Amino acid sequence: MNETSERSPLALFASDVEERKKLSSYPEPFRSRMSKRVKRPLGDLFGINNFGVNLTELLPGGESSIMHCHSKQDEFVYIVSGRPTLVTDRGEMELAPGMCAGFPAAGLAHHLVNRSDERVVYLEIGDRTPGDSAGYPHDDLVANLGASGWLFTHKDGNPY
Template sequence: MEHRPANVVNIHDAPSKDYQEGQHWGGSYQPLTPVLDQQKGRLGVNLTRLPPGRAGCPFHSHALEDEVFYILSGRGLFRYGDKICEVGPGDCLSCPAGSGVAHQLANPFDEDLVYLGMGRNDPNEVCHYPDSGKVLVRSLGQVGYLEKAAYMDGEAELPKIFSMHRK
């Protein structure tokens, strides 16, 4: 048998990564596209297992990254904007970026929810978390809360560029 190239990954060989926090958040996933994952902004696919009683992540919307979820087994709840519906095997969920509509998957049922998650890992992504008011700015490596400020708030009377020029 020939050696398989790095861009061919069998699910049985993909490492599983746990991302659970507390009693009700997270599950595990297996990255199926490590060759694409090496360069940010490329399409990626993960196989995700969400155990009973857990939500995959907080309710959020994306500015740049479209996401698609394809349910393989189990049942779950899909929250999209102000609507919620039950999802199961064969359902494909589309979450377009830039719409301002947040989404979330959760599993209140008694067996694992297993699905493929597909999307880009954009280095410039900005996410909004409406339930908590948080904002993620990936390029800054920060999640936090924004406070309103005037455009010139905190800026020096003499712009720094002028003192830099004199040196």
């Protein structure tokens, strides 16, 4: 047993976990689009390193991310409450509590948008495969996962 797992809680209420302080790692003008998103990182509290788990809240008008697709990371979402709109390359659909959606690496570009008047709460789960990158089909943005986190450039390679 490692030191982290010895200090980790056995269980907790996800809603009691402190909100992530950092709004987003996106550069502007994209970061401010995340102002109606609140993430509570859950997996890290248990010493989980191979994948991330967040309890995420979208206020009305909020979006989960910039529409994107990962090269290596698989992603999964489970809707706890509210009715977000799932936007993908194949179109849009409203999701409801109890529904889930999965996005294999190199699959559909996607994101969630809260077009309702109520908050949306969902679990997001994604792996942390080294060497991942993300493409953003509707924006001049590319992300590459480096040793110190996500590095963002324009599609022509110039940094933000």
